[in-house]
Amino acid sequence: MKIIVKKFGGSSVKNTDRIKNVARRVVETKRKGYHVVVVVSALGDTTDDLITLSKEITSSPPDREMDMLLSTGEQVSVALLAMAIHELGYKAMSFTGAQVGIVTDSAHTRARIKSISTKRFIEALRQDNIVIVAGFQGKTEDQEITTLGRGGSDLTAVAIACTLKAAACEIYTDVDGVYTTDPRIVKEARKIQKISYDEMLELASLGAQVMQGRSIEVAKKYGIPIVVRSSLNKNPGTIICKEAKDMEEVVVSGVAVAKNEVKVTLFGVPDKPGIAAKLFKDLAEKNINVDVIIQNKTKTNRTDISFTVYQDEFKRTQSLIKKIVKDVKAKGVTIDENIAKVSVVGVGMRSHPGVAATMFGALAKQKINIDMIATSEIKISCVIKKDKATKAMQVLHRAFGLGGKSSKAKKKKK
Amino acid sequence: MKIIVKKFGGSSVKNTDRIKNVARRVVETKRKGYHVVVVVSALGDTTDDLITLSKEITSSPPDREMDMLLSTGEQVSVALLAMAIHELGYKAMSFTGAQVGIVTDSAHTRARIKSISTKRFIEALRQDNIVIVAGFQGKTEDQEITTLGRGGSDLTAVAIACTLKAAACEIYTDVDGVYTTDPRIVKEARKIQKISYDEMLELASLGAQVMQGRSIEVAKKYGIPIVVRSSLNKNPGTIICKEAKDMEEVVVSGVAVAKNEVKVTLFGVPDKPGIAAKLFKDLAEKNINVDVIIQNKTKTNRTDISFTVYQDEFKRTQSLIKKIVKDVKAKGVTIDENIAKVSVVGVGMRSHPGVAATMFGALAKQKINIDMIATSEIKISCVIKKDKATKAMQVLHRAFGLGGKSSKAKKKKK
Numbered sequence: 126m127k128i129i130v131k132k133f134g135g136s137s138v139k140n141t142d143r144i145k146n147v148a149r150r151v152v153e154t155k156r157k158g159y160h161v162v163v164v165v166s167a168l169g170d171t172t173d174d175l176i177t178l179s180k181e182i183t184s185s186p187p188d189r190e191m192d193m194l195l196s197t198g199e200q201v202s203v204a205l206l207a208m209a210i211h212e213l214g215y216k217a218m219s220f221t222g223a224q225v226g227i228v229t230d231s232a233h234t235r236a237r238i239k240s241i242s243t244k245r246f247i248e249a250l251r252q253d254n255i256v257i258v259a260g261f262q263g264k265t266e267d268q269e270i271t272t273l274g275r276g277g278s279d280l281t282a283v284a285i286a287c288t289l290k291a292a293a294c295e296i297y298t299d300v301d302g303v304y305t306t307d308p309r310i311v312k313e314a315r316k317i318q319k320i321s322y323d324e325m326l327e328l329a330s331l332g333a334q335v336m337q338g339r340s341i342e343v344a345k346k347y348g349i350p351i352v353v354r355s356s357l358n359k360n361p362g363t364i365i366c367k368e369a370k371d372m373e374e375v376v377v378s379g380v381a382v383a384k385n386e387v388k389v390t391l392f393g394v395p396d397k398p399g400i401a402a403k404l405f406k407d408l409a410e411k412n413i414n415v416d417v418i419i420q421n422k423t424k425t426n427r428t429d430i431s432f433t434v435y436q437d438e439f440k441r442t443q444s445l446i447k448k449i450v451k452d453v454k455a456k457g458v459t460i461d462e463n464i465a466k467v468s469v470v471g472v473g474m475r476s477h478p479g480v481a482a483t484m485f486g487a488l489a490k491q492k493i494n495i496d497m498i499a500t501s502e503i504k505i506s507c508v509i510k511k512d513k514a515t516k517a518m519q520v521l522h523r524a525f526g527l528g529g530k531s532s533k534a535k536k537k538k539k
Numbered sequence: 540m541k542i543i544v545k546k547f548g549g550s551s552v553k554n555t556d557r558i559k560n561v562a563r564r565v566v567e568t569k570r571k572g573y574h575v576v577v578v579v580s581a582l583g584d585t586t587d588d589l590i591t592l593s594k595e596i597t598s599s600p601p602d603r604e605m606d607m608l609l610s611t612g613e614q615v616s617v618a619l620l621a622m623a624i625h626e627l628g629y630k631a632m633s634f635t636g637a638q639v640g641i642v643t644d645s646a647h648t649r650a651r652i653k654s655i656s657t658k659r660f661i662e663a664l665r666q667d668n669i670v671i672v673a674g675f676q677g678k679t680e681d682q683e684i685t686t687l688g689r690g691g692s693d694l695t696a697v698a699i700a701c702t703l704k705a706a707a708c709e710i711y712t713d714v715d716g717v718y719t720t721d722p723r724i725v726k727e728a729r730k731i732q733k734i735s736y737d738e739m740l741e742l743a744s745l746g747a748q749v750m751q752g753r754s755i756e757v758a759k760k761y762g763i764p765i766v767v768r769s770s771l772n773k774n775p776g777t778i779i780c781k782e783a784k785d786m787e788e789v790v791v792s793g794v795a796v797a798k799n800e801v802k803v804t805l806f807g808v809p810d811k812p813g814i815a816a817k818l819f820k821d822l823a824e825k826n827i828n829v830d831v832i833i834q835n836k837t838k839t840n841r842t843d844i845s846f847t848v849y850q851d852e853f854k855r856t857q858s859l860i861k862k863i864v865k866d867v868k869a870k871g872v873t874i875d876e877n878i879a880k881v882s883v884v885g886v887g888m889r890s891h892p893g894v895a896a897t898m899f900g901a902l903a904k905q906k907i908n909i910d911m912i913a914t915s916e917i918k919i920s921c922v923i924k925k926d927k928a929t930k931a932m933q934v935l936h937r938a939f940g941l942g943g944k945s946s947k948a949k950k951k952k953k
Contacts, residue, residue, distance in 0.1 A: 145596065178615075183625065183626040196614075204608035205604075207604045209596045211601055212596060218603070221607075
């Protein structure tokens with residue numbers, strides 16, 4: 126069975142005209158002889174509207190009931206899309222996540238997929254149906270309805286593609302693909318034709334909001350290629366796949382920015398083993414994710430520790446700060462909300478030294494001060510002042526030659 | 540387990556304020572020591588809005604997909620009501636029809652309930668939850684989502700009450716109960732305190748739009764009392780229950796009117812056995828319901844046959860008329876859309892003759908001509924001109940003394 130999985134996000138099905146458009150796209154693929162599974166998100170603002178309704182009733186809805194409420198959004202979409210495909214003269218069947226056998230754990234509002242049954246898919250596809258599945262949702266073994274949290278519909282599509290051993294998983298969205306950087310900020314931003322799972326994972330976690338990391342991780346594990354493309358035109362989009370030899374020639378694939386972090390610095394902390402452990406244990410217990418961590422020994426026996434947390438978890442961090450300062454016996458604490466993190470990503474970095482030098486040099490030339498540096502095998506991140514972020518992205522994009530016809534950076538020594 | 544089942548219709552949950560009101564009503568009953576199961580319809584206009592969306596896509600949606608679409612309406616209601624009950628500090632769990640084990644046949648958009656599993660109800664009630672169930676829906680044995688058609692939420696409530704052997708099934712609506720006739724037409728209309736299943740069945744089928752007949756039939760079969768009352772005040776409402784001795788003193792319980800029928804007369808039909816059978820077989824094959832049937836022998840060997848059909852099935856009837864006229868060898872056909880059917884209903888009729896005479900006399904006094912008459916054990920219906928319907932209801936209501944403090948009609952000879 127040659128199967129293609131297609132996922133259409135909320136903006137691709139925001140009204141009935143868009144749904145009819147999706148139906149035509151789906152039928153085209155069916156005509157080419159593929160079996161087609163379609164995963165759909167809720168119509169446009171449906172999810173927000175439902176959240177508004179719940180807020181009129183309570184500020185703290187039980188997670189179980191929130192899932193019951195929100196899962197209706199995708200159910201409406203799948204039914205309407207099935208109707209639109211019927212109208213074009215093709216067979217289609219819609220399914221909720223529960224119906225089609227997407228089994229999750231019981232962590233309501235952020236459930237993880239445990240297994241997907243292939244039975245109903247195979248039955249419906251064999252009967253020549255286009256199979257339409259509600260994204261973002263599943264059920265527990267006790268028949269409780271669950272939702273998968275942010276990026277859940279992408280995850281549904283990728284997980285189904287992996288389970289059915291699909292030829293590809295196509296993610297349709299309102300942009301043409303993955304760009305070298307945010308085109309709203311840097312005009313020369315260019316669409317990337319092919320990118321590796323690892324690079325995409327770094328870009329995803331760094332704030333390129335095309336896809337969530339968890340979907341890419343699953344696709345990587347099963348080796349299913351993902352295509353990110355627009356539902357509004359037929360441009361070829363970006364392929365996210367296994368690292369290929371030709372990719373390594375590209376040193377830097379993209380530049381990303383994240384402006385949603387806050388920097389906390391504890392200074393004058395006694396430089397003794399176990400102090401950092403204590404600090405991050407306090408944060409972990411409150412489920413606070415820490416991003417960049419820097420430790421700087423300044424005086425004898427004393428050290429400064431800086432770390433960044435995400436803005437939406439900062440409130441919870443603040444309520445902990447007093448306890449942390451006391452626990453680690455720090456002399457003081459500063460908080461800086463005026464930061465941004467710019468990053469360059471590329472698998473080619475492994476074999477092409479000089480990327481860090483190019484990056485720091487380009488920033489220095491613009492008198493942009495670097496506050497913190499964090500690196501991985503295929504990524505270099507610099508924390509800078511927030512008001513310098515746009516300028517930094519522009520110069521880095523240029524410094525690595527990402528805007529030109531070729532995206533190869535000049536090979537410099539690291 | 541002392542269980543009360545409560546059903547709230549769309550107008551009772553048309554916005555979040557109304558939902559909070561319902562939550563308070565439900566909690567009151569819980570506080571009195573009952574286990575409570577609540578059945579809810581979709582919010583206000585939700586169902587209509589969903590139908591509009593589907594019409595933008597296709598004029599002939601597959602029934603299966605229509606059920607997938609419409610069943611979301613009730614799912615939104617149950618989640619929001621569960622949240623509102625939590626907000627009041629009580630435990631509540633919402634369920635879709637499928638989740639709670641309401642199994643139906645596979646007749647999408649008009650499914651019949653085959654069985655209801657008690658397992659999840661008992662589990663959830665034992666854990667002290669108020670159980671909230673989406674009305675109007677179920678699933679087939681193949682996990683397909685179905686809806687129950689018109690009056691489906693009432694049916695859900697009554698069927699659950701019967702399965703759980705509830706103490707009562709309360710149907711909350713936007714009127715105070717069942718009236719002796721339509722209060723918008725007859726000012727003196729009075730709320731009935733108690734009415735038998737059979738009388739209510741006649742009134743339901745005669746156009747008193749409080750409850751659908753199928754729910755009453757189920758309640759009658761299992762002997763579960765139904766209480767119809769308002770969700771907006773605490774008035775006691777109407778009890779629909781087994782016929783009690785004191786009911787027989789009431790000769791006529793109510794007057795109903797139906798204006799949605801069309802009269803078809805075939806005249807000069809050969810008066811031979813099998814002719815009527817042929818006629819009504821043609822209609823039955825097209826799924827057309829016939830209400831009143833009158834056959835009048837006029838000449839030797841020839842007879843006139845009149846029958847009424849419902850307006851929404853009249854179009855389909857018209858396309859059959861030619862074939863029917865030919866099949867029954869009629870000399871001609873007339874169609875009258877200008878008719879109304881007024882009916883008086885009461886179990887007391889069985890033992891109190893004179894009702895027909897009173898009825899015909901009252902109509903005659905107002906010079907209202909009777910076109911057709913149909914009777915059952917507890918009902919007399921007269922087909923009259925549509926523009927006389929209001930007047931007819933008023934005089935009949937008065938003639939049977941329904942407006943006074945006592946609803947006993949004067950006992951006359953039939």
